[in-house]
Amino acid sequence: MKHFHKTRPELREWILATARGGHAPLDVVKLMREAGYDAQQSHRAVSEVLGVPLAALNATLPRAGARRTRHPVAPVSTVDGHAVRVSASLDSPAVRVLDGLLTAGECDDLIALATPRLARSLTVDEKGRHQTDERRTSNGMFFRIGETPLIQRIEQRIAGLVDLPVEHGEGLQVLHYLPGQEYEPHFDWFDPTQPGFTAVTARGGQRIASIVMYLNTPDEGGGTGFPAAGFTVTALRGSAVYFAYDTGDQSSLHAGLPVIRGEKWIATKWLRERPYQR
Template sequence: MKSFHKVRPELREWILATARAGHGVPEVLRLLKEAGYDAAQSRRAVSEVLDIPLTSLNAVAPRPSGRRPKHPEAPQVLVDDQPIRVTISVEAPALRVLDGLLSTEECEALIDAARPRLNRAMTVDNQGKQQVDAARTSRGMFFSLGETPLIATLEARLAKLLDMPVEFGEGLQVLHYLPGQEYEAHHDWFDPSQPGYSTITAKGGQRVASVVMYLNTPEEGGGTGFPAVGLTVTAQRGSAVYFAYETGEQASLHAGLPVTRGEKWIATKWLRERPFRP
């Protein structure tokens, strides 16, 4: 696979000449791919040469070829005879608020299992490694797939609800927020323009959906905000917010809003386009 850090003069001239000949951006990117260039770096080169915002080029990138989840539909979905109510439904992004996804007992058991293993919550860096990020101030931990009977039960429930095999999910993460702690606005998909994109996605492809499950009800604050939609999902024990996304889209921007009183416990499941290999 060819790559470049600075746009060479001959490549710059080729991009300009191809664009002037009437070829659109998708065609230019396709030709670069056929010539052996890395897709993410090709978008960066085209962005620089044609003076096009990189976010716009990410939006025209090919959609993932892997599996996609099935969005739960209102008013409710039955999973093993358990009714899960869809109380809010948004189409762009595909977003559903799910009531009754977990029982009170399951929420409490997850908290009890996670509490002794909490550490400063991390984010994923450009090489796919965990890093401390000032934007994320909570504490958290990960369960491996099927680690306990409870984890296996919840993973199977989500797999049936979203028509996505268990192995397409990352390990369940539990997070604990105290007053003032938050996770600033971010996207869950991996940015193809970043140098470590191929490393991160080698483990199972791009992320395609997220499920944020609320394990308790904070006394005040702690919801999940979607600024592009103008929606704040209230944290209520046993409920969850599911949302899906495409690479480069902006509508799924979201934030774990600050807890202003009490504490917040959540469990997050990220889904990939292909089976995930830790």
């Protein structure tokens, strides 16, 4: 393991050159770790050279009580008698395509419950508050955890599938997209270099995985794209895409692709490293 007390000139120049080459601070940290530096050393050097708050970089270190998800295992994962088929897998990013996560009846019931409560879709701002975002052009709503027996059943199914307690999940969000609407490429993890990181993670830590469930099959378009992997998941009623990520994981960039014909309904569940305080 490499050690230093003050950033050496040659290391300083390497960090600067790497950042100028388009690498984000967390990417530079990752490259230093791969070169043999420990986490704290990497964080101190990147903080000193690039001017990133050390506390923000240290926030990416594992914390007490943090949990990870278990990736669904092919070919079939059975949860309380419900069989979910894993029809495709990627290693980077960690993606699993899940067939039959929801039944047709569950999809229809979610749409019916959500429809009267739809409003302009929101994202989470740097202070943990919900806000509109021009990149997301859908309508949506949130269910409370365990709000109805249907929501409870779906939450328990997901918890068993990924081996993470229900308490680690945010409330289920249902979104409705019309032709031309989309969610442009983005990350689901919270950026620790942003000033609101502490506020947005205070209630449950970092996001560690997402599950996007397709409640209908659009006539054309509307899939979920992973640009770094050149991979697109087709939106098919009852199926879902699960993907997990670490803080700063650039490969997890993804997009809700535009609906070309018809409409798209999805339900999204975000999972946190610690129990989510509502």
